[in-house]
Amino acid sequence: MPERSDLESRTRYEPAEVEPRIVDRWLESGLFHPEPEGTASENYSIAIPPPNVTGSLHMGHALNGAIQDVLIRHHRMRGQRTKWIFGTDHAGIATQTQVERRLIEEGTSREEIGREAFVRRAWEWREQYGSTIVNQFQRLGASADYEDERFTFDEGYVRAVTRVFVELYEKGYIYRDRYIVNWDPGSRSAISDLEVEEREVDDTLYYIDYDLEGGGKVTVATVRPETMLADTAVAVNPDDERHHDLVGRTAILPLVGRRLPVIADEFVKTDFGTGQLKITPGHDPNDFEIGQRHGLDQVTVIGEDGRMTEEAGERFAGLPVLEAREAVVAELEAEGRIAKREPYRHAVPFSHRSGERIEPLVSLQWFMRMEELAEPAIRAVLDGRVRIHPAGQRQVYLDWMGAIRPWCISRQLWWGHQLPVWYRGEETYVGETPPEGEGWERDPDVLDTWFSSALWPFATLGWPDDTPQLRAFYPTDVLSTARDILFLWVARMIMMGLEFAGDVPFEDVYVHSVIQAPDGRRMSKSLGTGIDPLDEIETHGADAVRFGLLAMSSTQDVRYSAEKIQQGEALANKLWNASRLILLGVDEAARPEPRPRTVEDRWILGRLIDARTQAVERIDAFDFSRAALGLYEFVYGELCDWYLELVKPRLYEGDPDLSATLLYLLRETLGLAHSVIPFVTEEIWSYLPGAEGLLAGWRFVEPDHSLRDPRAEQEVQRLIDAVTALRSWRATVRVPAGATVPARLEADGYDATAEQLARLARFAFAADSGEPVATVPVPGGKVQVLAGGGFDPEEAERRRGARRAELEAEIARAEGKLANERFVERAPAHVVEGERAKVERLRGELEAL
């Protein structure tokens, strides 16, 4: 049990000491693991975007973790049965690449040790590193259901993946085809369009002459001369008058001698190059389609190993692509066929995974047709069953879904869900269990990682079985994620959820900011711009990092702000020290209970209700920045700066009602702040008299609106404004900080607060009728400063003059408005009224001066 002496000695909150033991207490409590009872509509659930099993926490995880945890803790404290579905993704390419790298370091390779041994190594890798990211989420304070952790290779999960594949195959959506794909030489696998990124590259554009049969020539432009070996046609635009006569003729492919028909196709641009285009259906996606339109042959001269094939001819076979390019150019040069070369900068596809340049090639792969699944997923967003925030992302989703293309789902990897497909001669078998009979061979390919991820919200809950978990937590409530996987993952979850789980997978999609480096560049390890959230947690505390990230977050991308983290750190420390003041000062027997006795008591109870109401609204609206900053404002600007200062004398005297009120305020504030800064609030909770169990498991009660007292709130606001005015005056006229200023209060509305005003501003009010030496306007009147208080009369005069000028200018402005008939006529009454009231107020102040 915490000791009072600890509170006395710990004048500074030390997150690094506190947070790890709080994590342990939470995990031991079982609070994060709900029993699957009730219905999904009454419960609250979120499925985490599963991090890569061997990954580690980056800033995006930290932000998204903070966001989801705020939602989860908030709803848990509002009394809902709450489940944060947690687990990890096998992350096909990423994990396989890491394991392969290790093998190469050991002087071997995946080919050398074979598939079985490789998969075993990958599992070992997972055993070794799989807990890292889990511990890191725990360190962040994420209150996920770790007792029910899922992995995309869990037995049940694999069953779900297989079931979905087989059903989609049986429906005819999944098919095998020979088609041009994005071949990633780095991972030696096909990848989907979404895993390709364009990068600007400096290339050379070569102009090559091809002879025409019967005389003449065509000149084609290309950045990849080596692919000419696979040309099967030359094309011109049908409307290009320069080349009309060429259509139907035959060109001779240099170095190879193949006869190439000259065809007409709309794709060819008349204003690029020569308007004559070499057609290479085997190695260019556009040419592939042109080839299909015209029934051209596909020749493959580049193999999956990135080297030229036998078909390239014996001079080139076996050469890596770049060497082949040089060799081809050299031979063309020797034949005098390079008409021109020019430097050329253009966008080229690269693998998002391996970073290598994509090699488009024709390959036999499994594809999934998407239109049928997209249609209901579009409708779900259009009719609001799924709401996407911010709204701009909704249109992006709809546009992409409306133009959806087939998805290449097979990957030539070993770490993944192997296709449930077997072949025997010409026969193909697809099923959840292996086929009967001899001689079947299983397709070696695995599924795109995103295929299994698409099932995450329901496969984690036990689908395809009808489980209590599914009934209690599907559909989930919110999916929070980064923009870059809106198509890759979110859209596919919606499609799969509707098709297989019979409902949308979540009702709200929150697309959060991308946190950029402080200089605006992308945060990345390779650029050296990455900031490790765990380092930040170590130095500033998880509360600070959570607060800072939430305060930074926005509907657009934001730069990482060290100041916001420090603001969070300051808030945690402030709350800790405010709690020390309260806990060390209250009666030992006191228990939390609102017992307002004074105007400031009534005022702060009203402020608390407002703070709480706003927090709920903001969190419900996914406005995390304002939720965090609003909390800061309440704790600093209202509770600490004013209320605690106001009640200190009563606290030192020992007022039992105040003790009860203070403990109540502290308890409610801890509850209010907990979802944002869970650690420091939990730590303080452990010292709070009358607090039972863990704050993480505490249930909010609805605010008691009968505690509101608008008049008291007004009086205290007036007091605050007056104190501020007097402090400002004494600072500018150089009253010594410790001095008390003798004065007479000539203002209304301070019956209950005059004493406080004098104390906080260090003035002494007397009924003295002496001649004032200076006047300070305060709301409702003025304070007449009497002789005896030392101040700088010149400064006082300067201040008075400056203020007078300000007031006159503002009064003139407002009166100008009011003199404008059209304003009085057309502006809403309350605006006009407000303007009149302003003039009156400012005139009052001017007169007081």
Added chain:
RNA sequence: GGGCGGUUAGCUCAGCUGGCUAGAGCGCCUGCCUUACAAGCAGGAGGUCGCAGGUUCGAGCCCUGCACCGCCCACCA
């Protein structure tokens, strides 16, 4: 090429459906070790809201054009 978002204090950002003298944090200046916190407290300076037009009684906010910056999508070799 198409689309989306941005440009507000020295820095990072708020500013909701147009309406008090445009705000916050940090930084800066001044003063205070006031028995919760000096990583604190109090006070202060600092902004022609990217540019040019327009609508309106009234524009940081709405409209048009322009200039930069960022992101997404897209099949010019």
